[in-house]
Amino acid sequence: MSARSTLRPRSVQPAWSFEYIMWFFTRVSGLTMYLLALSGVVGAFILGARTQVDLQTLLRWMFFPNRFHVEPYLDDAAFWVTAWWQIMQILIVFFAVSHGFNGLRVVIEDYVGRSFWRPLLRSVVFLLWLAMLVIAVFVILQA
Amino acid sequence: MKISLKLYRYNPEIDKKSRYETYQLEADPTDRILDILEFVKGYIDGTLSFRRSCAHGVCGSDAMRINGQNRLACKTLLRDLHGNKVTVEPIMGLRVIKDLIVDMDPFFENFRTVLPYLINDEPAPKTERLQSPEDRERFDDTTKCILCACCTTSCPSFWANDEYLGPAAFVNAHRFIFDSRDRAADERLKILSAQNGVYRCHTVFNCTLACPREIEITKAIGEVKRAISTGSLK
Numbered sequence: 001m002s003a004r005s006t007l008r009p010r011s012v013q014p015a016w017s018f019e020y021i022m023w024f025f026t027r028v029s030g031l032t033m034y035l036l037a038l039s040g041v042v043g044a045f046i047l048g049a050r051t052q053v054d055l056q057t058l059l060r061w062m063f064f065p066n067r068f069h070v071e072p073y074l075d076d077a078a079f080w081v082t083a084w085w086q087i088m089q090i091l092i093v094f095f096a097v098s099h100g101f102n103g104l105r106v107v108i109e110d111y112v113g114r115s116f117w118r119p120l121l122r123s124v125v126f127l128l129w130l131a132m133l134v135i136a137v138f139v140i141l142q143a
Numbered sequence: 144m145k146i147s148l149k150l151y152r153y154n155p156e157i158d159k160k161s162r163y164e165t166y167q168l169e170a171d172p173t174d175r176i177l178d179i180l181e182f183v184k185g186y187i188d189g190t191l192s193f194r195r196s197c198a199h200g201v202c203g204s205d206a207m208r209i210n211g212q213n214r215l216a217c218k219t220l221l222r223d224l225h226g227n228k229v230t231v232e233p234i235m236g237l238r239v240i241k242d243l244i245v246d247m248d249p250f251f252e253n254f255r256t257v258l259p260y261l262i263n264d265e266p267a268p269k270t271e272r273l274q275s276p277e278d279r280e281r282f283d284d285t286t287k288c289i290l291c292a293c294c295t296t297s298c299p300s301f302w303a304n305d306e307y308l309g310p311a312a313f314v315n316a317h318r319f320i321f322d323s324r325d326r327a328a329d330e331r332l333k334i335l336s337a338q339n340g341v342y343r344c345h346t347v348f349n350c351t352l353a354c355p356r357e358i359e360i361t362k363a364i365g366e367v368k369r370a371i372s373t374g375s376l377k
């Protein structure tokens with residue numbers, strides 16, 4: 001018998017689409033949020049949260065390390081208003097807001113078929129996402 | 144044993160809305176649901192409409208919702224249902240034409256979208272396109288599909304939007320994407336990664352539970368997703 005005649009390429013060009021990229025982003029952003037929250041907690045502990053902060057404050061700090069959340073407790077809160085922590089806050093807000101609004105987008109794509117509502121709802125979600133980010137960054141930089 | 148059979152009825156020429164009719168019957172635990180439906184049609188009400196052809200789980204025409212689960216009437220024994228109450232309804236997500244018959248057009252439209260046939264423009268060898276047993280094994284599971292629509296009509300994403308290609312279309316795309324004789328994997332992967340493709344799948348597993356051929360559908364969809372992301376057809 002002759003060798004098989006089907007020497008096909010064992011791989012093709014990946015077929016990345018917008019849907020694929022957002023699917024991937026959902027997973028990565030979920031993971032990233034955990035890492036950022038963890039780094040926030042570690043930072044708080046280093047600053048003395050072990051003795052000075054209660055659990056609620058710590059949780060708030062975890063998900064939104066804004067200086068107002070710890071100021072009454074920590075004397076050297078000024079340290080947190082450095083560019084480094086502002087960037088951390090912006091990152092965590094970016095991932096959380098984008099992850100959440102992408103979820104809303106997926107609900108729309110799943111449940112709203114081809115109709116006049118679909119582009120409308122998509123635009124509403126996009127604008128809300130943008131507005132949230134702009135407001136959050138403004139608040140962080142003002143804090 | 145005595146059973147109470149509740150049937151979904153809808154005759155578009157008479158009924159404004161669908162209704163249920165209940166029959167009290169005598170049946171054997173080894174009777175199939177198809178036998179019971181045939182009995183009702185033959186001896187009680189000849190207007191009862193449903194599809195069936197092979198009566199042996201091969202043609203895929205008698206998918207219906209039996210006690211809330213998508214099954215083939217010809218492969219479901221009364222004793223499998225563990226009780227004497229039987230409810231039979233049409234599969235969901237497709238328009239009911241009459242009684243248990245639904246309009247399968249959107250389903251087959253989605254099926255055709257994924258190019259479910261061998262594509263290879265290379266000159267054909269003298270005898271045949273050979274394939275090693277391992278290469279054949281690669282897509283064996285998805286060759287088992289009989290297009291009964293049990294999977295697709297058990298999927299919440301499909302209920303919500305019948306433009307969603309659905310698990311049956313993915314299974315049949317998988318069957319050719321991983322076939323070493325085929326050359327159109329990239330074309331299919333593009334179709335599957337688009338708006339109505341595999342990213343509307345949220346791994347609910349209803350399809351895998353519903354499949355009367357026990358195809359591991361969710362796994363096949365996972366493999367398609369991996370091929371989309373890496374391009375690997377291994």
Ligand code: FES
Binds near residue numbers: 196199203204215
């Ligand atoms: S009648 Fe053919 S599959 Fe059931």
